[in-house]
Amino acid sequence: MRPGAAGDPPLPVSAPDLACAGFCRDCGREHRLPADEARQHCLELMALLARHGRIDFTRPGVAEPRFSTAPLFGPDRGKMFGVLVCRRPDGSRTLLRAFSGQYGGAWEVAGWVGPLFPVPAFNAVSRDTEQRIKALGRQMEGLAKDSPRRRELAARRRALSRRLMRELHGLYTLVNFRGRSRNLARAFLAPGIPTGAGDCCAPKLLNHAARHQLVPLSLAEFYWGRENRSRTRFHSCFYPPCSSKCRPLLGFLLCGLEE
Ligand SMILES: [Zn+2]
Ligand SMILES: [Zn+2]
Incomplete structure (x- = not known):
């Protein structure tokens, strides 16, 4: 898109480069x-995060210190958050929310979708190998x-570290809208899976x-x-x-949605 000059119409609200997209090997597109x-x-x-200063705001009366947003503005730095608008089987709408990776050491926080793996199995595998x-x-x-x-x-x-990564990646199960299910290694399009793949908002x-x-x-x-x-x-900017980490998974994850 050419740079805006005086007198140009405003940029459309729909920013095509923000779309969630990826190539699907199964469909070839x-x-x-x-x-x-x-x-x-x-x-x-964003308004809720600003008002409450924590991410466990859906549980009234509970405020765990580790779920405060204060560390995001300190040495830990910020984090990606995501929202998915969905249609329920009865036609009504619902919203899903996600944060990338862990929050305050937790994979699961009330009001937010969880990770792509069973947390107890993930913790057991990483604890044993990390000790060794x-x-x-x-x-x-x-x-x-x-x-x-x-x-x-x-x-x-x-x-041992390489084996740990492989074992942990084997615990990720990705399901798409065609009802197909794959682990991370089989769903990821590029060779070599980067650290943190599958932990971002969009895949969750x-x-x-x-x-x-x-x-x-x-x-x-x-x-x-x-x-x-x-x-x-x-801070407070939108990104695709x-x-x-995500694009090589998104084609598989979005597959079957158009039907
Ligand atoms: Zn990502
Ligand atoms: Zn497809």
Whole structure:
């Protein structure tokens, strides 16, 4: 789009670059979901976050310190939030909300959709392996940097981390609107799955909708808090689902919606 000059009509409210979209291998084409309607609901969510200063505002009388939004404006920096407008089987509308990743160390917070994996299994797998990774680290302490023993331990630690990632990725189950289900490795279009793939708002929201017979109509995401280190995300601004972690999943997740 050319830069706006004086006298130009205002830019359309519908910003096509905000759409949630991705290429679907099964259909050989892109699937899309517009952002327009959900943007309005994002503005309402922003007002709620600003008013309450916490994300557990749906539970009156409960205010856990870890769910405060204050850390988002400090050294922790901000976070992406998303809203999905859905149609229920009876035709009525409903809204789903998501935050990216964990919030205050929690994967599940009342009023927000959960992650793509069973949390107890995820925690059990990561706890066991992380303890072994830490134990290897302790054994490495005090050994000379280029000693054969230390190198051997370091190689074992790397292999363990890789295996942990694979095991954790195997716990993610993505369901789409054609009723197909895939784990992260099979759903992800690009080679090499980046850390945090599947933990952003769009995959959480679409997956939740597909599992609960809800038909997505519109999805939008915004950033809340202090700008990120690379200065690509700013407080209360809208962004499309990210291209590195989300786009390679969105074609699969949106598949079947048009029918
Ligand atoms: Zn993302
Ligand atoms: Zn498709």
